[in-house]
Amino acid sequence: MRLLRPLPWIAVLLLAAALRAPSLTAAQPYMNYVDEGNYLHVSARMIRDWRWIPDEFLYPSLPITAVAAAARAYDPIYRARHEGRPMRDDVLTGHDGYYDVLEPFEILLLGRILSFLAGLGVVLVTGLLARRVAGPRAGLLAAFTAALLPALVARGGIAVVDPYATFFVAACLLFTERARTSDRPGREALLAGAMAGFAFASKYPAILISLSFALTVWLSRPAWRERLRLWAIAAAGAIGAAGLAMPGLLTVPGQVLGGILRQSELYKELTSPPLWPQVVTQAEWDIPMRGPEVGWIFLALVAMGLGAALWDRRTRPSATGWALFVVLGLALYTRQSFTPFRNFLPLLPIGCVAVAVLFERLRIIRFSWAHAAGFVLIAILFGPQVVRFARERAGFEDSRVQAIDWVARNSRPGQTVLVLNDLAFLPSEIGRLAGRRVEVQAWDQLQQRIPGRRARYLVITQMNTQEGRPLISAEWIGKIQERYKERALFGEHPASPFPGHWHGNRQVIRVLERRRAPRADGAGQRSSAPRPDRESPAAPPP
Numbered sequence: 001m002r003l004l005r006p007l008p009w010i011a012v013l014l015l016a017a018a019l020r021a022p023s024l025t026a027a028q029p030y031m032n033y034v035d036e037g038n039y040l041h042v043s044a045r046m047i048r049d050w051r052w053i054p055d056e057f058l059y060p061s062l063p064i065t066a067v068a069a070a071a072r073a074y075d076p077i078y079r080a081r082h083e084g085r086p087m088r089d090d091v092l093t094g095h096d097g098y099y100d101v102l103e104p105f106e107i108l109l110l111g112r113i114l115s116f117l118a119g120l121g122v123v124l125v126t127g128l129l130a131r132r133v134a135g136p137r138a139g140l141l142a143a144f145t146a147a148l149l150p151a152l153v154a155r156g157g158i159a160v161v162d163p164y165a166t167f168f169v170a171a172c173l174l175f176t177e178r179a180r181t182s183d184r185p186g187r188e189a190l191l192a193g194a195m196a197g198f199a200f201a202s203k204y205p206a207i208l209i210s211l212s213f214a215l216t217v218w219l220s221r222p223a224w225r226e227r228l229r230l231w232a233i234a235a236a237g238a239i240g241a242a243g244l245a246m247p248g249l250l251t252v253p254g255q256v257l258g259g260i261l262r263q264s265e266l267y268k269e270l271t272s273p274p275l276w277p278q279v280v281t282q283a284e285w286d287i288p289m290r291g292p293e294v295g296w297i298f299l300a301l302v303a304m305g306l307g308a309a310l311w312d313r314r315t316r317p318s319a320t321g322w323a324l325f326v327v328l329g330l331a332l333y334t335r336q337s338f339t340p341f342r343n344f345l346p347l348l349p350i351g352c353v354a355v356a357v358l359f360e361r362l363r364i365i366r367f368s369w370a371h372a373a374g375f376v377l378i379a380i381l382f383g384p385q386v387v388r389f390a391r392e393r394a395g396f397e398d399s400r401v402q403a404i405d406w407v408a409r410n411s412r413p414g415q416t417v418l419v420l421n422d423l424a425f426l427p428s429e430i431g432r433l434a435g436r437r438v439e440v441q442a443w444d445q446l447q448q449r450i451p452g453r454r455a456r457y458l459v460i461t462q463m464n465t466q467e468g469r470p471l472i473s474a475e476w477i478g479k480i481q482e483r484y485k486e487r488a489l490f491g492e493h494p495a496s497p498f499p500g501h502w503h504g505n506r507q508v509i510r511v512l513e514r515r516r517a518p519r520a521d522g523a524g525q526r527s528s529a530p531r532p533d534r535e536s537p538a539a540p541p542p
Contacts, residue, residue: 023157
């Protein structure tokens with residue numbers, strides 16, 4: 001029987017992995033979330049320059065350095081697959097100022113895999129924390145809830161810093177709980193402090209979890225001498241871990257402080273849709289998930305579970321520390337005009353544990369099917385939403401990939417393809433059109449080539465310039481229609497006019513093929529346009 005005990009935990013972890021794994025290759029080889037490039041461009045420069053200290057600190061160093069370290073470990077495999085060429089020789093980041101350009105894809109994939117592992121760690125540690133607080137069945141329910149919670153699933157396979165911070169926050173809470181109940185709490189306090197330091201090195205505001213530790217110790221240890229000793233040990237652990245994970249704190253403290261201040265200024269400048277609809281109606285605008293991040297039913301369960309934990313004097317010290325961290329997190333982020341839900345991810349393990357505590361307390365009052373009801377309720381609340389999300393991620397393609405696929409299928413070597421550079425194609429994707437004469441140019445250069453009829457294909461879009469004017473005027477639309485026939489249309493959203501912004505994965509891309517020039521005697525006019533591609537959706541001209 002003892003050998004069978006880990007099986008439910010393994011099943012929950014496998015479920016969590018299955019729901020998150022499709023995001024690892026979604027939109028390959030392009031980013032599939034706005035924040036992926038914000039720290040991976042820094043990692044790419046570290047790989048290219050073979051450095052261990054980042055050149056900027058807008059984001060903390062631990063996730064950035066983790067990707068760079070993973071790339072170095074992977075480099076022998078990369079060399080074997082690329083004729084002995086090291087990865088650093090192929091790094092391309094921010095080419096021509098375009099945020100979307102990050103190569104090779106292995107950098108992006110490594111960043112996603114590390115976030116994926118951190119996400120699985122969140123599931124496991126959340127379950128262990130609930131198990132410590134309320135017993136084995138509560139632990140499994142908390143892990144199951146974390147495995148299915150949409151906000152965690154959606155970010156469990158994309159390269160962002162939030163899963164790191166969430167994992168270390170949950171680990172800090174686990175060691176805090178162990179320090180609270182241990183007869184010799186020094187080691188646990190050191191580890192709790194270290195987890196707080198790693199959380200800070202993952203996402204700066206996550207250091208607030210240290211106050212949760214401090215409050216829990218204050219409530220659970222009556223002697224001031226013992227309190228001060230544990231606080232000092234935890235502080236030493238936090239400082240040591242932060243310095244280890246983020247050496248820039250010691251080598252370039254001024255740059256680190258400047259990055260923190262700049263991040264704060266950016267949050268004051270940016271605006272976003274309000275937070276509450278993200279929570280209960282529709283997930284964060286950059287997350288392609290239909291449905292809320294958590295939903296109001298889950299919030300109600302969390303409130304009741306946290307209330308039950310605060311009411312019970314056995315769990316009151318821990319629950320008070322949790323409540324403090326929740327209040328501080330909400331106070332920090334909700335007062336800003338920019339409120340993406342990803343900032344609140346470190347609060348979610350507490351919510352999962354609170355729900356498990358609630359159903360454990362229901363069992364105590366002889367509601368014998370409480371745990372089974374908890375599993376069923378969580379599965380009903382979140383199962384359909386996250387399964388649908390995983391299925392959509394598994395088949396998700398960037399419109400630029402679709403456009404290159406179409407041109408590769410329908411063109412022949414030697415033909416000329418003109419590509420609008422505002423679409424931010426990856427050079428490696430353009431390289432898939434081997435044998436064709438591909439020219440990636442700005443619109444003012446492309447329009448000089450169109451009248452000559454020498455280009456067989458155009459890969460363009462209609463978009464507004466940074467000044468708000470249409471990039472392609474009505475006059476030029478007419479000239480294009482005289483010479484070219486639209487053959488394929490991909491994507492649904494307009495392209496961004498700002499190179500430094502993420503273009504998204506579904507920007508509108510039109511592929512046009514040159515019409516046959518009519519003969520002077522009028523012959524051949526019936527076949528002046530090529531037959532439309534059957535796979536291409538019908539679309540109006542650009």
